Amino acid sequence: MKDNTKKYLKVSITLASICSVSALLIGLVNYLTADTIKANEEAAVWEGLRNVYPTADKFGDKVAVSDKTYVVSYWVASQNEKEIGYVFRASGTNSYGSITILVGIAGTGSFGTIYLVSSTETKNDFVAGYLTPYNEGTSKDTDIDSVKCGATYAATLIKNMAYEAQSIYKSEKGAK
Amino acid sequence: MDNIKRSQHKESFISGIIKENPLFVAVLGTCPALAITTTVEAAFGMGLLFTFVLVCSNVIISALRKLIPEEIETPAYIVVIAAFVTITKMLTQAFIPALYSTLGVFLSLLVVNCIVLGRAEAFANKNTVLDSLLDGLGNGIGYTLALVVIALVRELLGTGCLTIGAIFTFIPKSTLYILKDAAGTFDYSMSLFSNPAGGFIVFGLELAIIYAVRNHKETIKKANARAAAFAASNAPKEVSKEAK
Amino acid sequence: MNYIATFLLAIVSAMLVDNVVLSRFYGICSFIGVGNRVKSASSMGLAVSFVIILASLVCWPIYNYILVPAGLPFMDTLVYILVIASLVQVVGLFIKKYSPALYKSLGIYLPLITTNCAVLGVAQSNTDTGLTFGLSMANAIGTSAGYLLIIIIFACIRERLESGTAPKAFKGVPLALVTAALMAIAFMGLQGIGA
Numbered sequence: 001m002k003d004n005t006k007k008y009l010k011v012s013i014t015l016a017s018i019c020s021v022s023a024l025l026i027g028l029v030n031y032l033t034a035d036t037i038k039a040n041e042e043a044a045v046w047e048g049l050r051n052v053y054p055t056a057d058k059f060g061d062k063v064a065v066s067d068k069t070y071v072v073s074y075w076v077a078s079q080n081e082k083e084i085g086y087v088f089r090a091s092g093t094n095s096y097g098s099i100t101i102l103v104g105i106a107g108t109g110s111f112g113t114i115y116l117v118s119s120t121e122t123k124n125d126f127v128a129g130y131l132t133p134y135n136e137g138t139s140k141d142t143d144i145d146s147v148k149c150g151a152t153y154a155a156t157l158i159k160n161m162a163y164e165a166q167s168i169y170k171s172e173k174g175a176k
Numbered sequence: 177m178d179n180i181k182r183s184q185h186k187e188s189f190i191s192g193i194i195k196e197n198p199l200f201v202a203v204l205g206t207c208p209a210l211a212i213t214t215t216v217e218a219a220f221g222m223g224l225l226f227t228f229v230l231v232c233s234n235v236i237i238s239a240l241r242k243l244i245p246e247e248i249e250t251p252a253y254i255v256v257i258a259a260f261v262t263i264t265k266m267l268t269q270a271f272i273p274a275l276y277s278t279l280g281v282f283l284s285l286l287v288v289n290c291i292v293l294g295r296a297e298a299f300a301n302k303n304t305v306l307d308s309l310l311d312g313l314g315n316g317i318g319y320t321l322a323l324v325v326i327a328l329v330r331e332l333l334g335t336g337c338l339t340i341g342a343i344f345t346f347i348p349k350s351t352l353y354i355l356k357d358a359a360g361t362f363d364y365s366m367s368l369f370s371n372p373a374g375g376f377i378v379f380g381l382e383l384a385i386i387y388a389v390r391n392h393k394e395t396i397k398k399a400n401a402r403a404a405a406f407a408a409s410n411a412p413k414e415v416s417k418e419a420k
Numbered sequence: 421m422n423y424i425a426t427f428l429l430a431i432v433s434a435m436l437v438d439n440v441v442l443s444r445f446y447g448i449c450s451f452i453g454v455g456n457r458v459k460s461a462s463s464m465g466l467a468v469s470f471v472i473i474l475a476s477l478v479c480w481p482i483y484n485y486i487l488v489p490a491g492l493p494f495m496d497t498l499v500y501i502l503v504i505a506s507l508v509q510v511v512g513l514f515i516k517k518y519s520p521a522l523y524k525s526l527g528i529y530l531p532l533i534t535t536n537c538a539v540l541g542v543a544q545s546n547t548d549t550g551l552t553f554g555l556s557m558a559n560a561i562g563t564s565a566g567y568l569l570i571i572i573i574f575a576c577i578r579e580r581l582e583s584g585t586a587p588k589a590f591k592g593v594p595l596a597l598v599t600a601a602l603m604a605i606a607f608m609g610l611q612g613i614g615a
Contacts, residue, residue: 007245015248015255018240022259022498029263030494033270040273098550118277203593206452207537211445251505254534258498266494281545284497288535290449372443373604380590380597388589 044117045089045102051115052087052104053077059087070161071168077104085112086172088165092157103162105169111140111162188299188307192314199322200386204290208282209323210375214334217343219327221275222282223320225264229286230295231312232260237300238308244301253296254287261287274343291315329369329378336365427558434562440538441570442604446563447538450529452596454575456582461575462568463522464529469564471511471533472542475504476560479543480553500543501534508534538567574600 049059060076070090077085085106092099104112113135137143144162198204205226212222236256237244244252265283269276276283286292295315300308331338336356341349355364368374440446450468454461479500487493512530516523523530533539542563546556577599586595 011245011248014244015252018244018252018255022255023495026259026262026266026494026498027492029266033266036270037266037273040270044273093549093551093555203452204449206448207445210448250531251502254501254505255498258501262494262497265497281541281548284544284548285446285537285541287497287501288537288540290535293535368605371604371608372445373601373608375445376597376601376604380594380601383597384587384589384594387592387594391588 048102048115048117052102052113055079070164086169090161092161103165109166109170111144185310189310189314193318197318198291198315213327213330214370215331216327218278219323223323227316229260230292230316233257234300234308234312237296238305241301257292258287326378333366334369430555430558431562434559435566436610439607440563440566442607446541447536450536456578458575460525461571463525465568465571468533469568472539472564473560475539475543480556483547504539505534
């Protein structure tokens with residue numbers, strides 16, 4: 001009996017020590033890399049902003065938007081001190097995961113470039129198949145209705161996000 | 177003594193690459209082989225991270241092999257492997273973010289990769305640290321090679337061009353157009369190979385080719401053995417006849 | 421009403437459109453090694469399906485109510501795999517007690533469920549992509565149903581293939597893979613559901 005308890009004690013102590021050393025190691029690496037990861041994410045967002053309005057030289061501060069289904073924030077893009085449009089960041093979840101886009105809206109509410117920040121769909125080829133033709137097309141206001149995300153997302157997700165951004169833009173402009 | 181040890185080290189390193197290639201011979205670890213091989217760069221990156229995890233876990237498990245009691249072998253190995261996979265995930269997310277977003281959940285699935293657990297249980301817990309390190313390195317190189325071979329065919333036939341620099345951004349992005357023209361005037365690529373079905377087909381056909389080569393080699397070896405046995409059984413009779 | 425529709429759509433998507441084995445590539449090792457006995461394949465498929473649902477049921481709350489509030493989201497892989505390993509042990513004990521025949525037919529496959537990519541893959545991707553609990557469970561249910569479906573179909577096909585005359589180089593795994601490719605092409609035709 002005593003031998004058994006000694007054996008169990010040895011087994012549990014070994015397992016517990018391996019677990020704790022591993023946990024400590026993971027925590028250490030996390031501590032070391034957390035800042036780099038955050039910086040990477042910020043850089044990705046800036047690259048996205050530049051992708052939506054490549055001619056802009058200044059982006060205003062991020063304005064957070066609350067109480068909306070998809071849009072979380074927006075920036076004001078300006079060139080030579082003149083405003084050229086708004087960039088909205090929208091996030092949506094569907095049965096497959098989340099998709100985050102940056103959509104540019106300018107003028108009286110016409111749609112601009114859509115940039116995909118992240119998506120967790122298994123097949124990521126919808127950028128080449130659906131988003132790129134939209135971005136390169138000339139009639140974005142009518143094309144927006146047919147931007148498809150691929151088979152595993154509802155095709156209307158991106159469309160809904162873009163329309164919500166447009167309504168926020170119009171209300172902002174109308175309030176001014 | 178020294179020579180035997182050196183050849184044993186070499187043996188554990190070389191065998192993982194061709195003779196006992198974990199993907200093509202033992203057919204283990206097939207989940208990433210079908211999912212990540214749409215582009216050569218992603219396959220290479222996956223192989224690299226796999227090698228890192230395998231080598232680290234082999235070394236640690238081999239170093240601890242005398243301390244871990246037999247009853248908790250499997251959970252202990254799983255904890256060690258999971259720790260290294262998490263560390264790899266964080267390092268990749270920090271330093272090669274493009275690779276992290278391409279690999280997605282398959283980076284976490286390295287924890288349950290049959291090869292890593294299999295080498296830990298079959299090799300690392302019985303051999304020295306150096307042997308385990310070499311074994312891990314060999315298996316990792318073999319796996320990477322196998323992944324790249326599948327990915328080459330899939331990317332070439334599926335998109336018509338080979339691209340580097342999309343993930344490893346320190347290499348300038350360059351594309352080699354083979355079945356496709358840069359201007360788009362001709363496009364003979366078959367998008368089937370970029371699809372999941374293409375992965376199965378390419379893997380199956382490559383495996384069939386390897387089996388065919390192996391069968392052929394075995395047939396030749398058997399024929400040689402039979403010829404040698406025949407010659408050996410004939411020779412003494414002739415001698416005895418002549419003696420008479 | 422909309423919620424139920426989304427839930428059902430998520431199940432159908434995970435089961436057919438983005439099928440766990442033929443499209444998302446989880447669980448391939450067990451898929452190839454399932455052999456050609458329909459009975460043992462279906463019992464293994466049932467066990468794996470059960471563990472997938474159970475694992476997702478347990479892992480999602482652990483991540484969202486224990487790990488994230490404690491500021492340890494990076495410990496998810498380690499915690500999940502330990503949870504799954506213990507779940508498989510518990511399920512094995514249950515099966516051994518209540519259905520010894522099933523336990524015997526499972527044989528070596530039971531501990532192999534721990535290393536099945538589908539179990540950890542679904543649990544991990546549920547929390548990686550930030551799904552709600554309802555959608556995670558829909559994903560898990562769809563995945564298990566899809567896995568069971570594919571395993572049984574595949575075992576039936578392989579049973580027929582055994583008596584066929586395939587070229588020698590293709591016997592065994594390559595033939596299974598080419599068969600899987602044809603099944604994947606068939607399932608590709610279901611794309612577009614949910615659009």
